Amino acid sequence: MIDHILYGFSVALTPANLFYCLIGAFLGTLIGVLPGIGPISTMSILMPITLYIPPASAIIMFAGIFYGAQYGGSTTSILVNIPGEATSVVTCIDGYKMALNGRAGPALGISAIGSFIAGTLTLFGVMFLTVPIANFALRFGPPEYFALTFFALTIVSGLATESTIKALLMAALGMWTGSIGMDIGSATPRFTFGMKTLNDGVGIVPIMMGLYGIGEVLVNVEEKVELDIFKAKIEKIWPSVQDWIQSRWAILRGTIVGFFLGILPGGGAIISTFASYAIEKTISKHPERFGHGAIEGVAGPESANNAGAEASFIPMLALGIPSNAVTAVLIGTLMIHGIQPGPLLVSNNPDIFWGVIASMYIGNVILVLLNLPLIGLWVQLLKIPYSLLFPAIILFCLVGVYSVSSSIVEIFIMIFFGVIGFLMRKFRFEPAPFVMGLVLSPIMENGFRQSLVLGDGKISIFFTRTISAFLIIAGLSVLAVHAILWIRKRGK
């Protein structure tokens, strides 16, 4: 293990990868601070540009963007009462109140330091769990892969904020979109409408840029969100001794909650922040302080979101299964570099695997150093009007999508999915399950078809193999629980 970590550091500490880690951490904090653009749209926009850099560097940079956004998102939550990211929603509750009470500095400070501690501790979990899980997954056959993707999709849909059925519907639609193109088994082009460009399928790049880049721009322009920025001077960023005493266990509890929920498919980082806040409020001796500037209400959730973000790398690296839309983009990035994510990633591409893990240590240090001294800069950035920001976002999307294959068709596909992304949000459908379905579609279909061939057409093959049966029953149980909860709610 030590040898592997040292090898990882030898990859992560090259000047080039240090540079990409710094860029990722900086960009991540930047887009975490700016409402209207998130890590998914940023990664989608940068995905084509990563074709010009080694895959390890690309993943290191994207990982930096992901956990950097968790750090940056808290800044707007605390100063503007608008979460920069979905994972910073809960921070608004007590963080903004702390700012109004003249304690914006300690709120920002404990948020950054809690995130750093949580991120560092979580990495031990990532290091020690990923390889055993990957080794276990080498025993998987087609039925297990089908069952695993089924389980992942039911969990993602079950944790949807809007509606489980809508999320499942989006997942199915995403899977259908993923099936467009040449069928590997029979070499039949499916749903290509005679367009040769679609023979290789609808590219993940124009879809991601459309859904998350253009789609979000259209929604933000249509809804015209205005920011009311906290104006008092921010002083004393370093938390006091009293702040530390109040926060230390919240940081540790948040780390544990974030870690275990982050491993689960389905936006673990978001759910973990709510869970952490609920736990802190429940066990506090003075729960009446929550909602009025309780520092534990910032420390716990901010630690949880960073731990959740990093823990979500475990299923991605070990199994090749995304646990959320961000890791789905990371998998997409590996695929456009010709790398097959999955249990063999550890042995086939150790530079990527161990390099990314080592870079997370470095990234956490960079982020604490970036976030605390540069708070003044981030506050200034919040003042950029969105009317100036969105043309730049659109330009990055256009350049990015065109650079993949120099095809105008890709631009029109992106615009189409931009409209789809806009309509999804207006009609209260979530894009994340769609993206999960898109990425998992080939794994699920191959698993399904090969399993039926192996089992002579009998569905029972999925239930006669232990791991497969367990995962399918677990997935069905999740759906059953949601159905029961809905019926009970309606009964009231």
Add this chain to the structure above:
Amino acid sequence: MRADDRISCIVLLILSILICFGSTKYHIGSFNKPDAGTFPFVLGIVIASFSILILIKTKFEKGVAEEEQKLWSGTPGKTKVLYILLALVAYGLLLERIGYTITTFILFLFLLKGHKWKFVIGWALIASVGSYILFHIALHVDLVQGFLGI
């Protein structure tokens, strides 16, 4: 029943029927030997089932205030969205004809509408030339060169 759910589910139901119908052209095969049309056909049925479930579910839900059901924040917002989409489509049509830099310049003139014209022209120039230098020269990204070679 929410009007937005009704509209979206009817559209998705129609789409699912088209998916199922389209899948039959690729041979659905059998359980022993699934073919190219099997997976999309199953997905079509799944999408149809969930769409119908949502329609039934929303029928039993309490009525929602009209204000909460509003899809659009107002006519100016809708107009701006259509405007941006038209600008993007025009960009796609013109890009390979007149080249990256000029097309980007024109795009920014449209997207920055509403600001002072000197500011708009200045930023459009910076964005088009600056991005050309950044992407094409610094990052070696292939950008379309028009009749002026830029």
